Amino acid sequence: MNQNLTTYYKERAKEYDQVYQIPEEQNDLLQSAQLFQTIFAGNSVLEIACGTGYWTEQISKTANSVLATDINEAVIDIAKTRNLPGNVNFKVADMNSLSADQPFEGLFGGFIWSHILLEELDELLDKLRNHLLPGADIVFIDSRPVKGKSHDPKMITRVDEQGNTFQTRQLENGTTFEVLKNFPSTSFLEEKMARVATDIRVMELEYYWIASGKIKDR
Numbered sequence: 551m552n553q554n555l556t557t558y559y560k561e562r563a564k565e566y567d568q569v570y571q572i573p574e575e576q577n578d579l580l581q582s583a584q585l586f587q588t589i590f591a592g593n594s595v596l597e598i599a600c601g602t603g604y605w606t607e608q609i610s611k612t613a614n615s616v617l618a619t620d621i622n623e624a625v626i627d628i629a630k631t632r633n634l635p636g637n638v639n640f641k642v643a644d645m646n647s648l649s650a651d652q653p654f655e656g657l658f659g660g661f662i663w664s665h666i667l668l669e670e671l672d673e674l675l676d677k678l679r680n681h682l683l684p685g686a687d688i689v690f691i692d693s694r695p696v697k698g699k700s701h702d703p704k705m706i707t708r709v710d711e712q713g714n715t716f717q718t719r720q721l722e723n724g725t726t727f728e729v730l731k732n733f734p735s736t737s738f739l740e741e742k743m744a745r746v747a748t749d750i751r752v753m754e755l756e757y758y759w760i761a762s763g764k765i766k767d768r
């Protein structure tokens with residue numbers, strides 16, 4: 551079975567936006583969008599793993615600028631069809647090896663935390679911090695495991711020695727992938743965020759968690 555996350559999202563690109571049509575999640579989506587628009591108002595924002603640009607569009611409504619990056623050109627091509635305002639720029643880039651001319655006032659990562667190996671989180675957060683000003687707002691959102699819904703804990707098909715959890719997923723063309731999908735606890739999120747941020751807040755919505763904070767002074 552294919553275990554390559556980049557290939558999975560490349561092949562899923564055209565069907566990805568279905569996740570934003572789930573009726574019972576609309577409340578959480580609206581609440582999250584409003585929160586991000588408040589947090590990032592007037593900021594220059596670096597977005598990692600922007601995918602098809604759902605959150606890019608929401609954040610661009612109040613941010614001063616958004617540099618939206620993703621490793622897959624296929625998803626960025628779809629994001630570009632949203633015809634977003636001139637304060638948005640897209641760039642194909644791996645979040646592990648980003649280059650940028652100037653530090654940003656905000657960092658956003660939507661539904662990417664769950665796809666980062668537990669043992670690689672610290673290193674990634676340190677790298678991302680290098681692109682941020684002290685006091686920059688840093689925000690992640692991702693899925694909570696909810697019984698009977700799209701992230702039912704029963705869908706976990708493998709747990710590795712480090713505690714990373716994996717799901718088996720099938721695309722519309724029948725291809726199957728084993729995908730890393732971690733479900734962090736609030737205390738784990740607080741502990742990891744504390745490495746780079748202060749003013750940490752972890753919110754639990756019905757289907758999502760949101761972790762936010764402000765980048766520490768050096």
Ligand SMILES: C[S@@+](CC[C@H](N)C(=O)[O-])C[C@H]1O[C@@H](n2cnc3c(N)ncnc32)[C@H](O)[C@@H]1O
Nearest residue numbers: 559599600601604620621622625644645660661
């Ligand atoms: C679950 S999707 C989230 C997309 C978007 N943020 C959203 O919330 O709708 C995960 C995204 O991460 C991207 N991705 C995976 N590995 C990456 C990496 N190393 N660097 C940048 N993007 C990556 C995939 O291409 C995919 O678009």
